[in-house]
Amino acid sequence: MKRITRWGGLLACLCLLYGCQQPSSPSGAASTPSQSTAQSSESLPEEVAMLTHAPEVPPPITRKSPAKVVVKMEVRELQGELANGVSYTYWTFGGQVPGQFIRIREGDHVEFHLQNHPDSKMPHNIDLHAVTGPGGGAEASFTAPGHESIFAFKALNPGLYVYHCATAPVGMHIANGMYGLILVEPEAGLPKVDREYYVMQSEFYTKGKFGAPGLQPFSMEKALEEHADYVVFNGSVGSMVDEKALTAKVGETVRLYVGNGGPNLTSSFHVIGEIFDKVYTEGGTSVNQNVQTTLIPAGGSSIVEFKLEAPGTLVLVDHAIFRAFNKGALGMMKVEGEENPLVYSGKQKDIVYLPEGSAVQDIPGEPAPAPPTASNKEERVASGQVIYKRNCAACHQVDGSGIKGAFPPLAKADFITSPSVVAETVANGLTGEIRVNGEIYNGVMPKLSLSDEEIANVSTYVVNSWGNKGGEVTPGDVAKVKK
Amino acid sequence: MGTQVIETLLLLTLSLLGSGQDSSLVFIPGGEMTPFYSVGSQQVRVEPFLLEAYPVTNAQFLRFVLRNPKWRRSQVQRVFAEKNYLAHWTGDLSFPPELADRPVVNISWFAARAFGQSIDRRLPTQDEWELAAQASETSPQGSDDPDFRQRILTWYSRPTANVPIPVGSVFQNVYGVHDLHGLIWEWVEDYNTVLVTGDSRGDGELNRQMYCAAGVSGTLDPGDYAAYMRYGFRSSLGPNYTVKNLGFRCAADMAWKEER
Numbered sequence: 001m002k003r004i005t006r007w008g009g010l011l012a013c014l015c016l017l018y019g020c021q022q023p024s025s026p027s028g029a030a031s032t033p034s035q036s037t038a039q040s041s042e043s044l045p046e047e048v049a050m051l052t053h054a055p056e057v058p059p060p061i062t063r064k065s066p067a068k069v070v071v072k073m074e075v076r077e078l079q080g081e082l083a084n085g086v087s088y089t090y091w092t093f094g095g096q097v098p099g100q101f102i103r104i105r106e107g108d109h110v111e112f113h114l115q116n117h118p119d120s121k122m123p124h125n126i127d128l129h130a131v132t133g134p135g136g137g138a139e140a141s142f143t144a145p146g147h148e149s150i151f152a153f154k155a156l157n158p159g160l161y162v163y164h165c166a167t168a169p170v171g172m173h174i175a176n177g178m179y180g181l182i183l184v185e186p187e188a189g190l191p192k193v194d195r196e197y198y199v200m201q202s203e204f205y206t207k208g209k210f211g212a213p214g215l216q217p218f219s220m221e222k223a224l225e226e227h228a229d230y231v232v233f234n235g236s237v238g239s240m241v242d243e244k245a246l247t248a249k250v251g252e253t254v255r256l257y258v259g260n261g262g263p264n265l266t267s268s269f270h271v272i273g274e275i276f277d278k279v280y281t282e283g284g285t286s287v288n289q290n291v292q293t294t295l296i297p298a299g300g301s302s303i304v305e306f307k308l309e310a311p312g313t314l315v316l317v318d319h320a321i322f323r324a325f326n327k328g329a330l331g332m333m334k335v336e337g338e339e340n341p342l343v344y345s346g347k348q349k350d351i352v353y354l355p356e357g358s359a360v361q362d363i364p365g366e367p368a369p370a371p372p373t374a375s376n377k378e379e380r381v382a383s384g385q386v387i388y389k390r391n392c393a394a395c396h397q398v399d400g401s402g403i404k405g406a407f408p409p410l411a412k413a414d415f416i417t418s419p420s421v422v423a424e425t426v427a428n429g430l431t432g433e434i435r436v437n438g439e440i441y442n443g444v445m446p447k448l449s450l451s452d453e454e455i456a457n458v459s460t461y462v463v464n465s466w467g468n469k470g471g472e473v474t475p476g477d478v479a480k481v482k483k
Numbered sequence: 484m485g486t487q488v489i490e491t492l493l494l495l496t497l498s499l500l501g502s503g504q505d506s507s508l509v510f511i512p513g514g515e516m517t518p519f520y521s522v523g524s525q526q527v528r529v530e531p532f533l534l535e536a537y538p539v540t541n542a543q544f545l546r547f548v549l550r551n552p553k554w555r556r557s558q559v560q561r562v563f564a565e566k567n568y569l570a571h572w573t574g575d576l577s578f579p580p581e582l583a584d585r586p587v588v589n590i591s592w593f594a595a596r597a598f599g600q601s602i603d604r605r606l607p608t609q610d611e612w613e614l615a616a617q618a619s620e621t622s623p624q625g626s627d628d629p630d631f632r633q634r635i636l637t638w639y640s641r642p643t644a645n646v647p648i649p650v651g652s653v654f655q656n657v658y659g660v661h662d663l664h665g666l667i668w669e670w671v672e673d674y675n676t677v678l679v680t681g682d683s684r685g686d687g688e689l690n691r692q693m694y695c696a697a698g699v700s701g702t703l704d705p706g707d708y709a710a711y712m713r714y715g716f717r718s719s720l721g722p723n724y725t726v727k728n729l730g731f732r733c734a735a736d737m738a739w740k741e742e743r
Contacts, residue, residue, distance in 0.1 A: 078642060118727045119642050123718075145726050146725075146727060147724070167719075168714070217637040217640055218637075218640050
């Protein structure tokens with residue numbers, strides 16, 4: 001009877017447990033390359049693939065014929081920063097999230113080496129959506145810690161494909177960061193552009209809610225319920241803002257290779273301030289034109305291109321907009337060049353996108369840990385800086401420069417006539433037309449649900465930064481101005 | 484002759500180090516268990532058995548290789564243990580003294596079995612191990628407790644520490660068994676039987692029918708990620724594999740005491 005029982009169990013879970021693969025050979029055969037591939041590709045020139053970390057993309061392929069391409073990718077489990085003050089143990093392809101970008105050409109023979117570092121706690125494998133074959137390579141690449149698996153495939157279909165780990169429990173391996181993109185260029189190549197970038201969206205499920213400091217473990221419960229705490233581009237909140245923003249110049253054409261690792265959510269990918277001239281829908285061959293927002297499924301991709309007509313800061317978002325302003329799905333592209341008033345006028349200002357600070361996210365019933373209380377001005381400034389980055393920097397920018405026409409500057413702002421002006425604005429919000437350093441702004445700044453202590457600290461930080469006049473705001477001052 | 488002197492010295496040193504690390508067996512009442520891979524309510528009967536209270540330590544394993552030279556690092560056959568076998572040791576019969584009470588890792592399934600046989604014990608079966616490991620500090624069914632699960636999962640999510648902490652320092656479950664979670668992975672006798680029927684090529688066809696997520700609806704509790712990960716980890720192994728965080732402990736049948 002026991003035999004039968006066990007057989008039933010075998011049928012039920014064989015593949016899931018196993019991540020769609022066959023067992024590695026016990027004799028360690030993983031360390032010899034596949035002979036059949038060696039045979040069919042031995043006449044081809046051999047090269048080692050250049051892999052890049054986001055947002056960089058390897059250079060276009062100039063070859064006019066197929067090659068044997070060796071890809072070596074190391075799996076590492078390591079701690080990284082998910083948001084300011086929040087760390088997370090990422091499981092990575094190549095040491096960062098997302099995994100390294102792989103660029104090959106249609107018809108190439110790929111010899112893939114998956115190396116699982118000895119420090120890994122878990123076995124891992126890789127399922128490349130660009131592979132035609134069982135499990136997309138997962139079956140052949142299942143690798144214990146301290147081992148290396150080698151398998152080969154031929155790139156039959158051009159397109160931009162997601163790869164991910166498919167080891168059970170698949171959801172958790174993906175949720176911890178195990179995804180990336182592989183581009184299979186068509187034989188004829190892609191049209192030449194001036195710049196290419198790699199952007200990958202994904203979400204994280206943590207035990208503490210958004211912004212809760214410290215090392216946050218994965219929350220299986222939230223993942224099952226699809227309640228993401230973080231929705232981010234390129235693995236962390238703020239991975240592409242301010243000094244880390246993408247850059248480009250007016251007149252250039254930019255191509256973004258955009259993927260969605262999921263594990264659960266579909267992305268409504270949008271760039272505030274641009275229209276996609278071309279979208280290779282779902283990363284495939286057909287091109288759509290003049291697209292505002294393109295849908296990217298979990299485990300899918302999109303290639304978008306746009307020509308830059310005007311300078312300024314473009315904002316990359318998931319237009320499921322709470323994700324952008326409250327969960328981290330926000331990146332920037334700084335475009336330099338000559339002003340072009342004709343192009344710039346009119347629609348540039350868009351009130352819909354005005355942010356709401358993440359602080360409004362408090363969930364009733366879960367008391368937030370009591371924040372430390374600042375005892376002097378220095379501590380107030382230090383604490384205020386963290387609060388600023390989390391709640392204010394998305395619009396007003398880390399350097400307080402704002403975004404012209406949309407979000408007023410705080411740096412050397414003539415609007416700040418005294419420290420209490422800042423406290424009052426943060427505490428009560430502000431609606432309607434104001435003039436700051438000669439520019440007119442007509443928007444809505446929402447009232448942030450911060451504590452008096454937090455408002456005092458962030459206000460003190462603002463008035464003591466970027467050449468502002470200095471001063472201090474205490475929680476008592478905040479209580480006086482709060483309506 | 485010289486070798487014998489060294490070995491005697493080593494044994495002396497070992498006893499000083501407290502190498503007689505408690506290898507006592509703990510009684511685990513058997514019972515009907517619904518394993519993770521079960522379909523519906525199919526249960527497995529686990530007979531009562533004995534399980535060592537602690538994972539086997541480096542000191543204990545050193546005594547074993549002293550008496551069994553063919554299991555020394557330089558002499559073991561590759562087919563029984565790959566080249567990282569005992570990689571954390573400094574030689575055939577030496578390791579940093581602070582490792583004496585740490586669990587032995589970088590150990591193959593063959594080596595773990597041979598150790599067990601040398602003291603009339605064996606590796607626990609997967610069902611036995613899982614039954615014992617369901618228990619938390621306070622309940623034989625600790626795995627029903629979300630907090631207990633989350634603790635296990637959190638350990639699984641972290642990379643391997645360079646040096647494992649001493650045995651006995653994680654937690655003691657309701658049966659009196661220490662460190663079943665939170666210290667190392669552990670070999671079991673039938674570590675791959677759930678997934679492999681023998682010739683792995685023969686499994687290929689079966690595999691494809693069960694492609695990827697097909698098994699989910701059949702598993703009893705798709706939310707028990709900790710169990711997924713253990714079964715997943717085991718299925719990545721071959722019998723001569725040695726992994727930095729994989730060790731073992733022994734078990735014995737109930738009749739064991741009488742046999743001695």
